[in-house]
Amino acid sequence: MLLISMLCLSLIITPQMVWAANVLLMTSLKEFESDLGNATLKVEGIDSNMRLGVTPKGELTVSHFRARQITLRFKPATEVTPTPKAGQTPLPAHIHIPLPFHLLSGQIDSLTIIQGASTSNITQIQFDLDADNQAMQFRIAEAHSPWGKVSTHFQMQNAAPFALNGWMDVQQAQGGTPYHLRTELHGDLTRLEIAANHHYQPQARPFAIVPAGEATNAQVEDMLQISASISLDEIRQSHLLVHLQQLQAKHIHPQLAGHMDLKIIADGSLTEQGQILATIDAGDSRLQGQPLIVRGTASLQGSQLTTMDLLAQLDKNTLTVKVDPEPSGNNRSTLVWQADLANLAQLMPGFAGRVKGAGRVQQSPDGFAATYQLAGQQLQLPQGLSLSAFEAQGQAASQSQSSLENHIKLRGLSQQNARGIDSPPIDAELDLSGSLAKHHFALKINDADPLLQRNLLLALDGSWQENTWQAQLTQLQDANGKVFQLAQSASLKWQNEQGLQLQNLVVNALAGQLQLDQLHYRPARAANPLTQQLAEKVQFSSQGALKAFPLQAVMAWLAPAQPEALPSDHLRVSAQWQLALDEQLNGTLHLERASGDWQVYDSSQAQWQGLGIQSLLADIQAQNNRVSVQSSVRADTAIDLQLTGNTVVTPIQSGIVIQRSAPISAQLKANLSKLDWLAKLMPELQPAGQLLIDAQASGVIAQPQLQGSIQGQALAIQIPSQGLWLEQGSLNAKLAGDQVNIEHIHFAGKSGELNGNGLLTFREDRWQLDAAMQLNNLQALSRVDRWVQLSGNTQLSMNSEQTTLSGKLKIHKGLFELPKADKPKLDEDVVIESPQASQAEPTSKLVFNDFALDFGDKPLVLPFKESEQFMLRGQGLNGALSGNMQLNGMLDELTAAGTLEITGTYIAYGQSLNIETGRLIFSGKLPNIGLDVLATRQVESTKVGIQINGSLQTPQLKLVSTPDTSNENKISLLVLGQPMSQVGSSDMALLSVAAGALLSQGDSVSLQTKIAQAVGLDSIDVRGTGPTNYAVSVGKRINRNLVVGYEKSIVGLLNVGKLTYQLTKRISIETRTGSDNALDIFYGFSFD
Structure with missing residues (x-):
């Protein structure tokens, strides 16, 4: 144009x-x-x-x-006066x-x-x-x-x-996509030739389109080529080529891989009733390692689309679009589309699942009309959202009186938080019926879990006329109206220029009330170069009040944490506000406690407990972007907190922000005479003591200037579940400039003490804590199964990115009981892919830097006093740990160096073995631990035992004895305490199992099973009733009911084939043929 x-x-x-x-x-x-x-x-x-x-x-x-x-x-x-073709005036x-x-x-x-x-x-x-x-x-x-x-x-x-x-x-240069376009023009007044070649430059900031000759890296990638040939006679026969060449998919989304090569060719007449034929082809485009297929044809008669046949396919995802033929001259076009997106993850990162749909769109001079059907299963969406299934169907049209029917059902909608925990899933149903001129909208939301009972009902009646939508909100409540319910109809209005307006909303909630007199919201507008519309910031205003509003009850309804009902004296608040945001922020907000207390559920006592809040007050005033805050909280005799502050906010396109350069003036005074109320908020933690805070801040947000002090007395921190027991604590810290100087911190354990100091620094966008701690015979953990006494010096360096720990600790004595055998778990290289799979936990930010542990010297006198050693006990082990080791690296990639020794005993098969050598050699990344272990027992004149070498991941086990003897004798002496020659028939089965277990080296799969799986069988077993009466039995399961077996004696004549069929859950039939022919019927039952 x-x-x-x-x-x-x-x-x-x-x-x-x-x-x-x-x-x-x-x-x-x-x-x-x-x-x-x-x-x-x-x-x-x-x-x-x-x-x-x-x-x-x-x-x-x-x-x-x-x-x-x-x-x-x-x-x-x-x-325009038509000119006969024969009478066309030639060019002068x-x-x-x-x-x-x-x-x-x-x-x-x-x-x-x-x-x-x-x-x-x-x-x-x-x-x-x-x-x-x-x-x-x-x-x-x-x-x-x-x-x-x-x-x-x-x-x-x-x-x-x-x-x-x-x-x-x-x-x-303005707008979201700055560009620099250059078009070359050639030809004459009978035909024009137009050409334009441009590069995308996504690496530029902001995104830009520039002529190819000015691209910083002249290459084929990200090229947009346009060429056209236009005849200037009355027929205007023309040719157009648009080629999007090698557009890198990462420009669409950073996690998309591949490129697009899209070519559009159009030929035809540009007159009002001329015919144009167009084709589209994606060439060698590839996305996410799969070929992207886009090919189609279309024809236009003037401005009417007469034919179309389009196919788009990526892996298992397909989309087809066609035009249904219409009678000539009716000036209508009907698009028919069908989509089967079987693998959404292939299309866009952050999505997963399957969606199928189909529909029709009819275009006419009067507008459009559309129908659709959609369904999806096991969907994963951005922001941690997941959806088990959804169904949607309906019809819509642009004419005000045309039928408007839309029905949407959502099943199992939930969201995963940063810790990988899914919110309780909800189901929802949306219905929109009527017409644009007059329609009814209804929304029903309920928990997928019927025990939660978070149901919401919303309904409104609306109309759309002349770019204005108006509605009456007629229903807003939980399912039975027990928690909240709309008291009267509220009016809604939306206009493109003015935005959204809500007036006279009144909601009754458990004898309290929310009153919203008016709310106005107009979204921000970006600059529009085409209309020369300047950018406009968001507009927002609101006025209303809360009257004895049950704040905690409503929050508990929204996010239920306990199945038990709140007590009647839960916290209620009252408030009044009047706020307006345009070019500046102005307004007031006053909030105060009306009655009740904030309730916390104590699971150990199975009851609700109040924090004892007696007074809660907050006043906020904003005048021309200057904001002041005054607030106070008082609770019984434990909390007396007062906060005042002033700063300046800056309106931006989407709202307000506090700039780093904004001035700040704040004062905090807190007298926390008791800290035990914190245990009600954090049941695992049992703090105590008194804390006094007197702090002032001035300067700017990026670098505040601090003054004041923090003092603590009679402080205690106890975590019974972990055995942490620190008391008789004190804290003295001074605030000056951009630093908090922790001059002294002290705690005592059940024995010994902890002393420390540190410096917390605030500079621009970063904070840094550097602290040193001295431990003197401190008994930090005090559980029956887990306690430790230690001394040493440690250094702590912490910021928002990571925590670094260094120093040296001497472990005087203690006890660590090993847990019972862990449940089987998958190796780290096994990944389960499923829509329900949780997101990976974030990498640990804890870093060890030359952190040394000294467990003391190996006890020289046996037996030693266990109370004077650091003992490892459990899973058959009872030993004292000694030696030194040093840790380095992140917790997830920890490396260790040093040697630890275990002195004590190990129980295996009811026999106590003395650990003569028990060295654990650390060298490199954990769990790469070298083993040098020898455990023995004395049987008459023979010392027999087990020697383990190699590494923890691939241990090498060997039976040893002094004097040396056969392996059969070693096993017999080790397990039964007697040589093989004295073993009776009743002990042979025990020896067989013991031999398998020893040779399996502690794996969860026995040696016999490993051999069977290696040769394609399900089982291999060796049975014996005496030293010379052994038989080998093998089996293979054909299906869930049929098992084929074979048993062969090593010395005797037993040679039998077996066929076992499980007829019912309790009845099975077994046939035997060979040296022993038989047909047996077995009936099995169990005792609980």
Whole structure:
């Protein structure tokens, strides 16, 4: 549009300017109008001071030309006089120009281009032109258009067919997609050739489109190529090519991999009833490692889409779009689409699941009408949302009286928080019926778990007329209206210019009330270069009140944490507010406790407990972006807290922010005479003591200047579940500048003490805590199964990114009981993929830096006093730990160096083995631990035992004895305490199991099972009733009911094939053939 208009202007204005200049030599012409056939040109407000002159060569020179308004109006088809094809006027041989003409400086204040209902304005056009009987040249140095800043240069020969060439440059630096477009123009007045090549530059900030010649990295990737050939006769036969070449998918989404290569070709007539045929093809496009297929054809008759056949496919996801044939002349088009998105994860990161749908869209001169059906299962959505299933179907139309029927069902909608915990799933049903002119909307939400009973009902009646939506909110309540219920109808209104307005909303809630007199919200608006609309910030205003509002009860209804009902004296608040945000924030908010107390559920006592809040008060005032806060909380004799503060907020497009440079003035005074109330909020923690805080802050948010002190007395921290027991604590800290100097902190354990100091620093966007702690025979843990006494010095360095721990600790004595055998778990390299799979936990931020642990020397005197050692006990082990080790690296990637020794005993198969050597050698990443273990027992004159070498991941087990003997004797001596020659038949089964267990080296799968699986069987077993009576039995399960087996004695004549069939749950049939032929029926039962 812009290109054609500028071309028309250059071609038209040249002879008109020559004509006007000649006329103005004789008259004072202020305006003129000319009929150009398919358009009219009107020039108004011509400046009479054109400063004309004639050079000695006879050339006419105009130093200055200015017009206030030029209007170029393209005529509709009904106003253009048709010309018979045989009578078409050929191009003139040339344009007669009496004198060579030079316009040195031209200015058009406003150019208005009117084409149908579309009107565009181009302002401040600065141009010059030259014309003679040989050639014409037109330049626009600068012009401001809705599409951006324009400059252009055209040259045309003054002889048929009037060959021309030139370029146009459009630059738009504003908006979400800045661009710099350059179009080359060639051809003549019978056919124009247009070409434009551009690069996407997503690496630029912000995103930009620039001419290919100016790209920082001239390459094929991210290229947009456009070429067109347009005939200027009455048929206007044209050809268009748009090629989006190698667009990298990461520009669409950072996690998308691949590229797109899209080519669109169109051929046909550009007349009002001309036919255009178009094709689209995605070439070698690939997304997420899969080929992207897009191919289709379409045809248009004038502005009506007559045919279309489009296929888009990526892996298992397909979309087809077709046009249903319509009778000729009815001016309607019906699109039929069908989608089967079987793998959403392939389409867009953050999505998963399957969606299927189909529908129709009918376009007519009166508007459109659409029908659709959609269904999805096991959906994963961004922001941690998941949806078990949904169904949607309905119809809609643009006509105000057409039927509007839409029904949507959601099942199992939940959201996962940052800790990987899913919220309780909800179900929802949405119904919209009626028409645009008059419709009814109903929303029903309920918990998928019927025990939670969080039901919500909402209904409204609305209408849409002349870009305005109005409605009456007629229902807003929980299912039975027991918690809250709408007291009266509230009015809603939406307009594009004014936004959303809500008035007179009154909700009764458990004898309290929410009163919202008015709420107005108009979203922020981005600048629109096309309409020259400036950017506007969000507008918001609200006025209302709370009267004895049951704040905690409503919060418990929204996010139930306990199944037990709240007591009647839960916290209620009252409030009044009046707030307005536009270019500035102004308003007031007053909130106070009306009655009741904040209730906390004590699971250990199975009852609710109040915090003892007696007074709760908050006042906020905002005047021209200056915000002041005054608040206080008092609870029994335990809490007396007062906070005042002042700062400045800055309105932005989407709301308000507190800039880093904003001034701050704040004061906090807190007298927490008792800290045991914190245990009601954190049941695992049992704090005690007194804390006094007197702090002031000034300066700016980015770097506040602090003053004051923090003092604590009789402090205690107990976590019984973990055995943490610290008491008799004290704290003394000073606030100065941008630092909090922790001068001293002290705690005592059941024995020993902890002393420390530190420095907390605030600088710009970072905070840093550096602390040192000294432990002196501190018994930090005091559980029956877990306690430790230690001494040493540690250093702690902490910020928002990580925590670093260094130092050296001496472990004097203690006890750590090993837990019972853990449940089986998958290796780290096994990943379960499912829609319900939880997100991976974040990587640990704890880092060890040369953190040394000294467990003391190996006890030299046996037996030793266990109370004086650090003991490991459990899973058959009872030993003292000694040695040294050093830790480095992140907790998830921990490395260790050093050697630890275990001295004590190990019980296996009811026998106590003495650990003669028990060395754990640490070298590298955990759990890469070397083993050097020897555990033995004395049986008469023979010492027998187990030697383990290798690593913890691949241990190597060996039976040893002194003096040496056979492996059979070693097993017998180790397990039964007697040589093999003395073993009776009743002990042979025990030896068989023991041998398998020893040789399996503690795996969860026995050695026999491993061998069976390796040869494709299900079981291999060795049975024996005496030293020479052994048999090997193998089995293979054919299906869930049928098992085939074979048993062969090693020495005897037993040679039997078996077939076992499970007839019912209790009855089975077994046939035997070979050396023993039999048919047996077994009936099984169990005792609970």
